[in-house]
Amino acid sequence: MSIGLSLGTTLAEAKMHGRKLLVPYITGGLGTDWLDVLEAVIAAGADAVEVGIPFSDPIMDGPIIQEASQRALDSGATPASILGGLAERSFGAPLAVMTYYNIVHHAGVERFAGWLDTAGVSGVILPDLPVEEMGEWKSCAAARNIETVLLVAPTTPDDRAQKLVDESQGFVYAVGVMGVTGERNALASSARTISRRLTSMTDKPVLIGIGISTPEQAKEASQDADGVVVGSALVRRLLEGGGPDGAFDFISAIRRAVDAL
């Protein structure tokens, strides 16, 4: 259980103090030590953590997170086992669950919001639930004080982007590159473009995610954005057996890079 920290308040305060924000993603239920990995990335300076609940058909994910999801599912991970795991410990940073909408829909929106609340999760990211389809979820989430983070893409037109930015809670998730999750050799030019576009529309923290792979890229992306989400690059290290120590080292390196700005 996280200590009841609001995602939005925590990140906004850190931003106000001039800190660049760092939100790592890990796949829930990946390996027996995934909760230790979660603690390790917080110790390494994560401002919040995204915890994935794996889904059988993750259409926004590239090979690394697909593989992690499959491994977690094969080892028996379920929404209940992951949220139950989170409930057992207390974490020094707010948590957001990332999953696909069918997991929520199947549980029932009201029940799922209750599960998140009980597990101490502050926010949720549902990449295949556009704002148009979100009404029912949002009211159940609001009743449990769960913040729903919205994504904005390079292809989102300006008027729609403004609406998404206004409705997003916790932070604004700026999709840095057209494509699925996965490592990239260089930061896409679309990452800096969308950062500038969105930071001019809101005071909410704007974090760049999808494709941020190295400390250098994290630093470059954070010049225009308020911070970064780092997923596949971390998860690859976990798939390769890096464990909590490997996760700590990698996230520490990203922390140092963005702090150097």
Added chain:
Amino acid sequence: MSFMGPPSEAGRFGDFGGVYVPESLFAACSELEAGFSDAWADASFRSTYYQILSNYAGRPTPLTYAGRLSEKLGVELYLKREDLTHTGSHKINNVVGQALLAKRMGKGRIIAETGAGQHGVATATAAAVFGLDATIYMGEVDIQRQELNVFRMRLLGAKVVAVSSGSKTLKDAINEAMREWVASVETTHYCIGSVMGPHPYPYMVREFQRIIGEEAYSQSLDQLGGAPDFVVACVGGGSNAAGTFAGFADTCAAVLVGVEPAGGAAVGRGSPGVVHGMRSMLLQDEFGQVEEAHSVSAGLDYPGVGPEHSYLNSTGRAEYYSVDDDAVLDAVMLLSQTEGIIPALEPAHAVAWVASEAGKRIPLGSKVVLTMSGRGDKDASVAAELLVGRLR
């Protein structure tokens, strides 16, 4: 009341449908919706579409009276011959429409998923004739069992990408095509092969397939002297069925029947779920993980179904049943040896259902129109293996 009108503005048929896509794709779905509405209301677009279907694809297709089989079953059975179209299945109707639309919208590249390979072949064909670049995603299991179609696609100049994730069949080919579309949406049209996916696809594909039902309805009036009592089609995603039903749902009282494979009966055994951009009936486990389908027919080997079928089932306007693989193989032999028509494994499901229900759900003497959605050449190697020892 209309049973098969357009969906709501939010792209819903009753509780089913919608646009459940990543934000990166949302604008493309909106543009496609606008592009399709505009084109479909444009008489010159429609006339080009009909002309190509007639001059190039061989429409209209006949409605063939299956005399010997009718006698055997005690019903009057007519086959709507989509197997006689260019490329050998109904998939060409949809692809001609989408390829014309892609060109009109300035997209020079199309991608598609395929299960049986018929949609892939149709897409590769349209790409060749319209000068588009095509990439087709196909599960590894299907690549093996539909080898002939893989060769046809490549010969036609398309690139075939093998998909090795998950069940390595249609579901995973769709996942991979969607992932590619997220990356290339600005230059690429995703040519979905059935009445599934996010709005406007289920509606658009049904409209591009409704020509099957419109022809079959007017042929029925001529040849049967009126509407049939039953209209039967196989259902994977459900495009040949939706196109067929569209000609009958609001014009007559015929009983509409969709036939699913026993190992992929989303309407029959599924529950509402959200995957591949739509809310529809879905085979899933207790946690909402999508289950793998299992069918001898690659084109029906899919755990979901188009949202309009979920809706037609919920209203009772259409009925859905399933048949197992053994019955399907029997039906392949039956139709081949009574009518000289070798069906694809997909429409053999519809034949199997009629064969088993004649005199039961279908009263003796009923007039039945069945959509023969494709020809069986592609299944020769699978059928040869499974029917070994049963042929003379």
